[in-house]
Amino acid sequence: MIKDRWVFDDAYPTDILHRNEELNSLSRLLKPATAGGRAGDVLIHGPSGVGKTATARWMLRDLRRRAAVSSALIECSGQTANGIIHEAIEKYPKGTVVQRNQPRDELVATLETIVDEPFIIVLDEADVIPDLDILEDLLSVDLVSVIAITHEDNEWLNRVDRDIRPRFRGESQIEYQKYHVPELIDILEPRVEHGLMGQPADSYQLEWIADETGGVARWAIKTVLAAAELADERHHEYFHERDVTDAFDRAKAKIRKANLRSLPVPHLRLYELVREIGPASGDEMSEAYETHKEAIFAGRNKNPVGWRQACNYLSKMEDYDLITMPGKTNAKVYEVVDEELEAPVKFGPRETVELD
Missing domain, CATH: 1.10.10.10 (Winged helix-like DNA-binding domain superfamily/Winged helix DNA-binding domain)
Structure with missing residues (x-):
């Protein structure tokens, strides 16, 4: 029944649906980079699984197609400040070989030397960065800008240096809300089409999944995958009611395990x-x-x-x-x-x- 498991992965490249307002705000803030200038800094915040990282990833791909803009998406869980700067250097197209254990000021000096075009650094799961002084280091480089992706805005900003906070306030913030049921169904349908064989789920079952998962796209997508796994294990047919019923907890447990393993x-x-x-x-x-x-x-x-x-x-x-x-x-x-x-x-x- 499962044709392509990759379709249900968080990083699967797909169209961004029902996030037009958020995409427009992000595009406006990053627009200076398309003319060779420094992009604006951005704070993206909202609950898990509602498209924050997917939207940023899509926008960066679009920018790279249209202009000489470099970017790096860095997963901050488990990273030290040195590790984050080291990864930024490695992901810059004209990067150089550096040692992770080099002194921080040397890493920053290297970044400053090599960056010669707009460079947007996305700090995913920025809540867990232990030392937010790293923002001062990154933003000291002329063409570097930062997109910080967090769950809470105020809690994160309270840990940021007072001189830097204004960069991430007001119009530089983009809040993500949970999806409505019809929006989630629109997100699920192409995943079912491209990831599963035949027509394993009917419209009622997709509506049920969208409603039960409370507007969280990641949970809904993983629930569809879990229902397909259970159907494969049990009868190799379309989704039965019991498959969907049992899929919610199975998907949630897998997400919880993955979340735990991502932590430092x-x-x-x-x-x-x-x-x-x-x-x-x-x-x-x-x-x-x-x-x-x-x-x-x-x-x-x-x-x-x-x-x-x-x-x-x-x-x-x-x-x-x-x-x-x-x-x-x-x-x-x-x-x-x-x-x-x-x-x-x-x-x-x-x-x-x-x-x-």
Whole structure:
């Protein structure tokens, strides 16, 4: 039944549907680059799975076809500041060979030397960048501009240097909302046509999937794939009702696992801390973090962050549907969504601490 699994991948190149306003805003901000100037900086924000990265990727392809504009899309999860600059240098068409462990000022100097045309750097999942001073480094290069893709705007901006914040405020922000059901159906139909054989799903089933997934395109697309997998496993026919019913949780679990594996090691260890001791109150989590923070950041060439920054890490995991943390401040209760989902990292908090 599955003809081409790639069709259901996040990076699959496809037309961007129902994002005209967002595309127009992005095009306006990047337009100076088509005349050889520096593009505007952009903050794209909104929930997971609603087309933020896909839109940026599509726009950059379009710009490269029309003008001498270079770009680099950098996945920031697991990256250090040095790693991000190093990848930007490597992805620049006239890049050069540099060592990742070179001093940061040397990497910035190299970037400054080689960039001789508009260079747009997309920082995907910019919420998890541990040191946002990197923005000052990147923006110090004349023709470099930055598109930051985040879940939350204010939370991210509060971590940005005051002198740089104005670059990402006002008309430089583009907010993405969840899709409506008819819009999601329009997105699903070509995926079904190009990715599956025959006519495995009827219009009612696609409407059901679009409605149940709450406007999140990634979940809807992965649910179609999961339903096809289940149909292949069970009867090699069109989607049965049971296939669709079971596909929602199957797709969500796969997305959750992929999200977890994309996170940096300190996030993974912090997730394991929550998995081991949760449900835990804010006070319990804070106390446990203080006990384990050296181990959480061990081997990362970075000093442990304070509890406030650790809370930002936890918020990121909540955005990824990995943990729940309802309540306010110390009244929060921290717990993982799926106790069976284990992070791909060795970390045993129970070995050194037991909470009452």
